[in-house]
Amino acid sequence: MExxxxxxxxxxxxxxxxxxxxxxxxxxxxxxxxxxxAARGALRKALADLPGKAGSxxxxxxxxxxxxxxVLLVGLGERxxxxxxxxRDAVRGAGNALRELGAKDAAFFLVDMKVGARHLTWNLxxxxxxxxxxxxxxxxxxxxxxxxxAALQHVAFPLSSKAELQKTLAEATATADGIDxxxxxxxxxxxxxxxxxxxxxxxxxxxxxxxxxxxxxRADMQKLGMGALLAVASASHNPPKLIVLRYNGAGTGKxxxxxxLAFVGKGITFDTGGISLKPxxxxxEMKFDxxxxxxxxxxxxxxxxMKAPVNVIGVIPTCENMPGGHATRPGDIVTTLSGQTVEILxxxxxxxxxxxxxxxxxxxxxxxxxIDIATLTGACVVALGHVASGLFxxxxxxxxxxxxAADEARDPVWRLxxxxxxxxxxxxxxxxxxxxxxxxxxxxxxxxxxARFTRKMxxxxxxxxxxxxxxxxxxxxxxxxxxxxxxxALRHAGRK
Ligand code: BES
Ligand code: MN
Ligand code: ZN
Numbered sequence: 001m002e003x004x005x006x007x008x009x010x011x012x013x014x015x016x017x018x019x020x021x022x023x024x025x026x027x028x029x030x031x032x033x034x035x036x037x038a039a040r041g042a043l044r045k046a047l048a049d050l051p052g053k054a055g056s057x058x059x060x061x062x063x064x065x066x067x068x069x070x071v072l073l074v075g076l077g078e079r080x081x082x083x084x085x086x087x088r089d090a091v092r093g094a095g096n097a098l099r100e101l102g103a104k105d106a107a108f109f110l111v112d113m114k115v116g117a118r119h120l121t122w123n124l125x126x127x128x129x130x131x132x133x134x135x136x137x138x139x140x141x142x143x144x145x146x147x148x149x150a151a152l153q154h155v156a157f158p159l160s161s162k163a164e165l166q167k168t169l170a171e172a173t174a175t176a177d178g179i180d181x182x183x184x185x186x187x188x189x190x191x192x193x194x195x196x197x198x199x200x201x202x203x204x205x206x207x208x209x210x211x212x213x214x215x216x217x218r219a220d221m222q223k224l225g226m227g228a229l230l231a232v233a234s235a236s237h238n239p240p241k242l243i244v245l246r247y248n249g250a251g252t253g254k255x256x257x258x259x260x261l262a263f264v265g266k267g268i269t270f271d272t273g274g275i276s277l278k279p280x281x282x283x284x285e286m287k288f289d290x291x292x293x294x295x296x297x298x299x300x301x302x303x304x305x306m307k308a309p310v311n312v313i314g315v316i317p318t319c320e321n322m323p324g325g326h327a328t329r330p331g332d333i334v335t336t337l338s339g340q341t342v343e344i345l346x347x348x349x350x351x352x353x354x355x356x357x358x359x360x361x362x363x364x365x366x367x368x369x370x371i372d373i374a375t376l377t378g379a380c381v382v383a384l385g386h387v388a389s390g391l392f393x394x395x396x397x398x399x400x401x402x403x404x405a406a407d408e409a410r411d412p413v414w415r416l417x418x419x420x421x422x423x424x425x426x427x428x429x430x431x432x433x434x435x436x437x438x439x440x441x442x443x444x445x446x447x448x449x450x451a452r453f454t455r456k457m458x459x460x461x462x463x464x465x466x467x468x469x470x471x472x473x474x475x476x477x478x479x480x481x482x483x484x485x486x487x488x489a490l491r492h493a494g495r496k
Contacts (some may be wrong), residue, residue, distance in 0.1 A: 001135060001152055003128055003173060005165055008107050008158040011038035011066055016103030016155065017059075017300040018068040019094050021110045023079040024052030031109040031158070032073070038065040042448060043073070050075055054086035055093030057113045059101060062446065072097055084410065087115045091127050092120040095134025096153050105154040112159060119496075121168040124157060125411065128172035129179070129483065130157060136180060138187040147377040171495075173305045175486045179479035185294035186469055186477025190270035195241040198267055198293055202243045202316070205297065209304035212246035226361070227334035228342060228353040229317050235274070235324030242358065243267075243293075243316040244365075245300055251491065257493045260311045262367035263300070263485060264358050266351045266374035267293030267318030274321050274347030275329055288477060289351070291468035292373035293318055300486035310493040313365055317358035333431045337361060338453055343431035351376045352446055353435060356453045363457060369398055370434065370459045371488070372450065373481060379442025381412030381466035388414040389481055390463035392447040398458045402484070405491055411484035422448045 003492040010018050010031045025049045028036060036043035042063055050058040050334055054077035061070050074094045090110055098106055111127045112120065135152065139145050157167055185201065195398030199215045206213035218239050221230055226242070233240035250258040251354045268289035272278060278286065296314040303312055328334075332344045334353075339358040344353070351374050362370055380390040391406075391413040393399035400416055406413040425437025425445045433452065447461050467480045 001132065002154045003169055004154070004156050005151070005159050005161045005169060006156045007160055008156060010035040010107070010109055013067045013068055013156070013158070015105050015107045017070040017072050017098065017101060017106040018066070018319045019072045019074060019106055019108045019110055020097070021074050021076045021090060021113060022047060022050060023076045023082065024216045027079050029076070029109070031114065031118060032430045034067060034072065036089050040061045040065060043071065044419035046072070053077060055089035057093050057097040059097065066457060068107065070101065072101070072102060076113070082113070083116050084118070085111060087123070088126060088130060088410070091130030092134060095131045095353050099134055102151040104151060105156070105164060106152060107128040107156045107158055109158055115183055120159070121164065123166050124159070124165060126170040127157065128151055128169065129176055132176035132180070132470045136183060138184060141189070155236045158252045158369065171490070174305035175302045175483060177305055178298035178486060179482045181301050182291070182294040182298030182482050183477040183479040185297065186288050186291050190320070193287070193290065194238045195240065195267065195320070198269065198290065198297070198318050199241045199243050199317065201297060202245050203224035205301055205304070206245060209247065209301070211300070212248070214244040216242035224321040224337060225335065226337045226357040228336040229319065229357040231328040231332065231344060232274070232321050232350040232353050235322045235327035236320040238269070238320055238344050240317070240319030242361065243314070243318065245297070245314040245316070247300055247304045247312045249303065249307060250311045258311055259368035260313060260365060261489055262313050262315060262362045262365060262370040263296045264315045264355065264362050264370060264372040265292035265294070265296035266355055266372070266376065267289070267316045268351060268354065269318060269320055271321045271348070271350065272323060274350060275323050275327050276348040278321055278348060282471065285469070285471055290318065291375050291464060294477070295373050295464070295468065295480070295482050295485060298479065298482040299489065302482065303489055307338060308490060308493055310489045312489060313362070315358050315362045319353040319354060321347070330350055336453070340433070340452065341431040343428040343434045345434045346436045349436045349446070352449045355450055359450065359453045359459070368458065368459050370454065371462060372459070373400070373462045373464055373485070375465040375468055376463045377443045377446045377465055379446070380418045380463040383416070383443055384414055384466055386470065389444050389467045391415045392418050392463070393460040394418060394451060394454060395458040398460050401491060402488060405488035409487040411481050413484065416447070418444070418447055
């Protein structure tokens with residue numbers, strides 16, 4: 001789907017469909033009013049059939065006085081209640097309707113609405129992301145493909161073409177590409193999306209965008225002493241990988257934006273729980289346990305695709321968590337790359353084991369800020385549900401930046417504490433500490449475990465167990481938190 005910015009008027013735009021907004025009580029937006037006048041009041045007459053709710057839609061065909069083949073009217077809800085949520089609902093409703101319609105091109109007049117105090121760039125970004133979301137499909141593994149969903153080839157945004165908006169448009173499409181990549185990697189089954197597959201995807205990105213890449217193999221990990229990562233991978237026939245992908249968009253100067261960001265993503269391509277085996281019900285959903293890794297690849301793709309002036313490394317520890325004759329046993333003690341020893345009391349708490357070695361490894365690159373992203377705990381899902389990702393940080397300024405980026409990207413997070421009192425749960429009689437605390441505060445003790453490996457860095461941890469994917473009928477990857485990571489990096493680069 002191509003996007004462009006063009007000066008257009010609703011009555012003369014030659015498009016398969018023009019998309020116009022209408023508030024409740026037949027309260028037309030300026031563009032809709034203009035189209036209505038050209039159509040001699042025919043739009044207003046049809047409005048009786050449009051429910052007032054934000055996101056409801058009504059299609060009109062062959063309107064006299066209007067050049068476009070179709071008019072798609074989109075409900076915006078009460079004018080007094082109009083804000084970010086209504087805008088998002090309207091974009092989503094419009095996207096779904098455009099998909100059903102099968103129009104080849106559209107002019108999207110909703111984009112210039114005033115959404116609270118948000119800038120026009122915010123509208124444009126959210127319109128692009130919302131439309132791409134509506135058109136995302138994962139049907140590559142169905143033998144019978146549905147009718148091509150991608151009929152919509154072109155969307156024009158009727159705005160005056162300022163450099164700033166063009167830049168936003170390029171950023172938004174690249175972000176959508178990154179989100180799509182994260183979704184597709186998450187949706188792929190665990191027999192296809194293996195650690196080697198993720199490494200190949202990273203190599204593809206490296207080729208396409210001229211990124212630096214390094215992939216550590218099992219032997220390299222042994223030499224380095226990554227005892228925790230190796231313990232998780234020990235029963236798996238698919239060998240583990242540690243991927244380091246580097247994008248140098250800001251050069252090597254001393255400017256603040258050139259300072260390195262590190263994104264570290266949990267890449268468990270399937271989590272059986274290991275010897276601490278998970279129950280059978282819904283175990284298939286543990287293919288999404290590489291979503292952190294997928295979001296890192298997605299964010300790097302987005303940033304490289306838009307040529308963002310930032311330096312980022314993506315560090316991805318990836319393996320399967322399998323039972324077997326070589327599997328790690330509950331009670332095994334291993335030495336991590338940091339030198340600290342860990343008693344593995346539960347092999348299902350494997351995410352923190354692969355992350356701790358990856359975080360220690362990431363420190364070698366001397367990043368200014370580190371964010372890890374992981375589907376880490378069921379406890380985080382209990383605490384925050386599927387709306388907010390859990391945020392933990394050992395630095396107040398970094399926490400504030402992540403919160404601000406999350407707000408701008410509409411990719412919400414909620415901060416949870418990392419207080420020393422919670423560390424008590426990890427004590428072990430036999431090693432430096434254990435890999436689990438008790439059930440209480442499970443998301444926090446998991447973060448506290450990671451905090452023991454990041455004391456010298458400005459570090460934030462995102463627990464995306466509840467937000468990276470959906471279960472039930474709409475089962476699938478959401479692509480979160482790619483929007484947040486991209487926003488965060490752009491803020492770091494000084495973009496508003
Ligand atoms: N990948 C899971 C966390 C998870 C659970 C993600 C549900 C998405 C949905 C993680 O590896 C895990 O198994 N965590 C355990 C930790 C426990 C053993 C301390 C959990 O949350 O039960
Ligand atoms: Mn697990
Ligand atoms: Zn896991």
